Amino acid sequence: MTAKRGSVRHQVRLACAPDVAWALVGDPPRVHEWFPGIVACTVDGDVRVITTGSGLPMPERLVTVDPALRRLQYRITAPLFTEHLGTIDVLDLEDGTSLVVYGTDADPAALALVIGGAARAALAHLPEVLGVDAVGPGNLRSVGPGAVP
Amino acid sequence: MGRKILFVTTDQQRYDTLGCNGGILSRTPVVDRLAGEGIRFERAHPQSVVCMPSRSTILTGQYPTTHGVWMNGVPLPVDAPSVADVLHRAGYRTALVGKAHFEPFLDPFFRFGENSLAQTGTEPPGGLHRGFEHLEMATHGTVGPLHYARWMMAEHPEALGGFYPALDASLQVNAGGGGDTGAPQVKVNPVDRGIYHTDWVADRTIAWLDTLGADEDWFCWMSFPDPHHPWDPPESEVGRVDWREVPLPAGYPEDRARREAILDGKPRHWRLWYDGTLVSNYEAPADWVPATLTADQVREVNARNAVECELIDEALGRVLSRAAERGWGDDLDVVFTTDHGELQGDFGLLFKGPYHVDALMRLPLVWRPAPSSSTPPAVVTRPVGLVDLAPTFCAIAGIEPPGWMQGGTLPVDDPDADERGFERVLTEWDSELFGTDVHLRTIMRDHWVCTAYLPGTSHDGSEGELYDLEDDPLQRANRWDDPACRAVRDDLVADLWDHQPPAHTPRLALEAPV
Numbered sequence: 001m002t003a004k005r006g007s008v009r010h011q012v013r014l015a016c017a018p019d020v021a022w023a024l025v026g027d028p029p030r031v032h033e034w035f036p037g038i039v040a041c042t043v044d045g046d047v048r049v050i051t052t053g054s055g056l057p058m059p060e061r062l063v064t065v066d067p068a069l070r071r072l073q074y075r076i077t078a079p080l081f082t083e084h085l086g087t088i089d090v091l092d093l094e095d096g097t098s099l100v101v102y103g104t105d106a107d108p109a110a111l112a113l114v115i116g117g118a119a120r121a122a123l124a125h126l127p128e129v130l131g132v133d134a135v136g137p138g139n140l141r142s143v144g145p146g147a148v149p
Numbered sequence: 150m151g152r153k154i155l156f157v158t159t160d161q162q163r164y165d166t167l168g169c170n171g172g173i174l175s176r177t178p179v180v181d182r183l184a185g186e187g188i189r190f191e192r193a194h195p196q197s198v199v200c201m202p203s204r205s206t207i208l209t210g211q212y213p214t215t216h217g218v219w220m221n222g223v224p225l226p227v228d229a230p231s232v233a234d235v236l237h238r239a240g241y242r243t244a245l246v247g248k249a250h251f252e253p254f255l256d257p258f259f260r261f262g263e264n265s266l267a268q269t270g271t272e273p274p275g276g277l278h279r280g281f282e283h284l285e286m287a288t289h290g291t292v293g294p295l296h297y298a299r300w301m302m303a304e305h306p307e308a309l310g311g312f313y314p315a316l317d318a319s320l321q322v323n324a325g326g327g328g329d330t331g332a333p334q335v336k337v338n339p340v341d342r343g344i345y346h347t348d349w350v351a352d353r354t355i356a357w358l359d360t361l362g363a364d365e366d367w368f369c370w371m372s373f374p375d376p377h378h379p380w381d382p383p384e385s386e387v388g389r390v391d392w393r394e395v396p397l398p399a400g401y402p403e404d405r406a407r408r409e410a411i412l413d414g415k416p417r418h419w420r421l422w423y424d425g426t427l428v429s430n431y432e433a434p435a436d437w438v439p440a441t442l443t444a445d446q447v448r449e450v451n452a453r454n455a456v457e458c459e460l461i462d463e464a465l466g467r468v469l470s471r472a473a474e475r476g477w478g479d480d481l482d483v484v485f486t487t488d489h490g491e492l493q494g495d496f497g498l499l500f501k502g503p504y505h506v507d508a509l510m511r512l513p514l515v516w517r518p519a520p521s522s523s524t525p526p527a528v529v530t531r532p533v534g535l536v537d538l539a540p541t542f543c544a545i546a547g548i549e550p551p552g553w554m555q556g557g558t559l560p561v562d563d564p565d566a567d568e569r570g571f572e573r574v575l576t577e578w579d580s581e582l583f584g585t586d587v588h589l590r591t592i593m594r595d596h597w598v599c600t601a602y603l604p605g606t607s608h609d610g611s612e613g614e615l616y617d618l619e620d621d622p623l624q625r626a627n628r629w630d631d632p633a634c635r636a637v638r639d640d641l642v643a644d645l646w647d648h649q650p651p652a653h654t655p656r657l658a659l660e661a662p663v
Contacts, residue, residue: 004319006583010658037258053259054294080320108319109583110255110431110662113222117660118258 005083006112011101012123016132018098022070022090024130025100028062034129035122048074076115082107086115097135100126152519152545153481154236154368155472156538158207159461160200160248160289161377161501162487164511166458174390174455179466180485180515185526187483187517188561192532194574194593195489198501198509199432200250201225201663203488203535208232208251208279210539210554212575217653218251219579221431222661224261225251227279230553232539234280236368239548244283244357247350247372251279253661254293255320260660267296281370285353287346289315289374290381296353297346304344311338313379317436320662322500323379324434328453329392332446333437333499334378335453342383346374347457351464355471363476368542371468376457376491378500380450389459392445392452400495400508400623401447408497414627416602416612418587419504423497427607429585431662433500440497447494454493479521482545484538486514495623503578505591505600505614506624510576516541516559524561531566532574532593533559555650575648581659592645598624599641613638 014021024034028048032038040051048060063085064073070090075083087103102123104116127134164170168177169184170191196206202213205225209216210232218225237243252261259265262278263286271285278284287297290312301309313336317323328335342348354371361367375382402408412420421427425438465485472481492498495508514533518524536556543550544558560566573594580587588603596619604610613629615638628634 037260052257053265054257056257058257080318108321110320113659113662114255114257114320117222117253117658118260120658120660121260 005107006109007105008112008116009103010120010123013099013135014132015097015135018090018092021098021100025088026072036125037118150364151366153477155483156370157485159373159487161491163490164513167513175458177462179462183517184515188527190514190529193512193514194510194576195535198489200488204250207535207538212650214652215650217657221663222253222659223657231280232542237280242365242367243281245281245370246285246354247287248374249286255661264294267294267299297349308340311340313381322434324437328449330445330449332449336381337384338381339384345383347460347464351467354468373461376454380453382456386456390452390455392449395448395452398494403444411625418607429587430502430580480519482519483517487512503587503589527562531571534574592641601642
C-alpha cells in the first residue's frame with residue numbers, strides 16, 4: 001500500500017507574544033521576508049504567487065486568514081499538486097511565549113516532504129527575522145511524515 | 150610534492166560486477182588492473198545502503214548515527230566535517246565531479262548549495278563547499294538544476310527525451326517499464342555515448358585536472374551516477390551484452406515457490422514488499438510489485454547494468470591515461486568503490502531498501518596505492534567499511550586523521566588488518582516515511598552477518614537475521630531463531646550494541662524525499 005497523501009507538521013516556540021509572530025507569518029504578502037527560498041511574492045485578492053529560489057513561480061490560493069484564530073491556510077494550485085493545504089497556527093502559550101505550528105498536507109505525498117522541509121527551515125529562520133529567541137533546547141520540533149493512504 | 154588522490158565512486162554497484170571479483174558479465178580491465186597492482190578488498194561494507202547517508206559517511210569518516218544523515222532526504226549540515234576540507238587545508242587542490250548527493254535533489258526553493266551552484270558556475274560562493282573548490286555535478290538523467298542537466302538542456306536538447314524519467318508525475322520513483330522485457334526503469338536511450346553522463350564525468354574530470362600545475366597535490370572525487378537505475382545506457386552500447394544470453398544470477402531463485410519460501414524465512418517486511426503490500430522506503434518504485442519480476446527482466450536489467458559498468462571502466466581508463474600524460478602516474482593513488490549495492494534480482498527483488506544482505510552490503514573496493522609507495526599487491530579478506538576511506542585519504546596525504554573520523558586507515562593486507570583490529574563492520578538503517586518506519590542494525594564479523602531489528606511498523610524488535618556466509622553465501626537460510634546458533638547470535642548482538650557509535654544531537658530532520 002502506498003500513501004498518496006502526505007502530512008507533515010513542524011513547530012517552533014518563540015519568546016514573544018503571539019501577536020508579534022502573527023504580524024509577520026499571518027501577513028500573506030510578507031512570506032518572502034521569513035521563508036528562505038521564496039524570493040518574491042505578489043498577492044491579488046485571494047491569489048498569491050510566490051517565486052522560489054529556482055525561479056519557479058508557484059500560484060497559491062489563500063483559504064483562511066483569521067487574525068482572531070491566528071490561522072493562515074493556503075493551497076498551492078500548481079498542476080503538480082493534486083491537493084495541497086498549508087496551515088500556519090500561532091498559539092498563545094500564556095506564559096509570554098508563543099508556538100508557531102506549520103502543517104503541510106499534499107498529494108502527491110512526496111511534495112509534502114518537499115514543502116514541509118522548506119517550511120521547517122522557515123520556522124528555524126523565524127526567531128532571527130523577528131529578533132526574538134527560540135525557547136528551550138531542541139525547540140524546533142517536527143512531526144511526521146504521516147500519511148493518509 | 151605529495152601523492153595525488155583520484156577517488157572514484159560509482160552508484161549502486163554490486164561487488165560481483167567487476168571481473169576481479171569474479172564477475173562474468175561486464176569487462177572491467179581497468180579496475181581489474183588496478184586491483185592486480187594494488188589492494189582488493191573482499192569484504193567492504195557501506196554503513197548505510199542508500200546514497201545520502203552512505204556518501205555522508207565517505208565524506209565525514211563517520212557513521213550515519215554520528216553525522217546524522219539517517220536516511221535519504223536528511224541533508225548533511227553544510228558545516229559537517231569533511232575530509233576534502235582537511236585535505237584542502239593541507240594544501241591539496243580539491244574537486245568533486247559527478248554525483249554528490251549530500252543534500253536533497255528535490256529542492257524547488259534552492260535551499261541547498263548543490264542545487265543552486267550550477268546556476269553560477271563551478272566554484273562555490275566563498276570558495277569552498279564542503280572542502281571542494283570545484284564542483285561539477287550530475288545525477289541519473291537530464292532533469293534538474295545540476296551542471297550536466299543544464300549542459301544537456303543547452304547543448305543537446307534533442308537528446309533529453311531519450312533518457313528514462315527517474316521520477317513519475319507524482320514524484321515517486323518511476324515504475325514504468327521498457328526495453329525488450331518491460332523491466333522497470335529500463336529504456337532504450339538513443340543518446341550519443343559521448344554526451345552520456347558517464348563520459349561527461351570523465352571529460353569534466355580531465356578538464357579540471359588540466360587546470361592544475363604539474364607539481365600541485367590534488368584530491369579529485371570522480372563520482373559516476375551509474376550503474377544506479379534507470380538502466381538507460383546509450384543504445385549504441387547495449388549490444389555489448391545480449392540479455393538473452395545472460396545467465397540468471399545465483400541469488401535469483403527462479404522457482405517461485407522456492408523464492409517465496411526463502412522470503413518467508415526473513416522478517417516480514419521482505420515478503421510484504423515482494424507482494425506489493427508494503428513499500429517502506431522511497432528508493433524503490435512505490436507502484437511496482439516485485440512479485441511481477443520475470444526471469445527475463447532480471448536478465449535484461451543485469452545486461453544493461455553490465456554495459457554501464459563497462460562504460461565506467463572505459464571512462465576511468467581515459468582519466469588514468471590523462472593523469473599519466475601529466476606525469477602523475479607514479480604518485481597517483483586510485484581508490485575505486487561505490488556507495489552501496491543493488492538487489493539486481495536477488496530474492497526476486499530489484500533496487501534497494503532495508504535489506505541487509507550481500508547484494509546491498511558487499512561492495513567493490515580497490516585501492517591502488519601510488520607506485521612510488523612500493524606497497525605490495527594484496528587481497529584483504531577482513532571486514533572494512535566506507536567509514537575507513539576518509540582516514541585513508543588523510544594517510545595518503547601524510548596527515549594525521551582528525552579525531553572526529555571514526556574509521557581507520559584501510560589495511561594493506563590481512564596481517565595489517567589483524568594487527569589493527571579490523572574484526573567487524575557495521576551497517577545501519579533507519580527510515581520513517583509516510584507512516585512506515587524500519588530500523589536495522591547489522592554487524593558482519595568472522596563469517597557471520599547478523600542484523601538486529603528495532604521496533605517499527607512491521608517489527609516488534611524481537612526479529613533478526615543471521616546468516617553464515619561460509620555455508621550459506623547467498624543468505625537464504627535465516628538462522629536467527631535456530632537454537633544451534635543461539636550462542637553465536639547472542640555474542641554478535643552483544644558485540645553489535647557494544648560498538649554503536651555516538652548519536653548526532655539534535656536529530657536531523659527529514660527535509661525532502663530524496
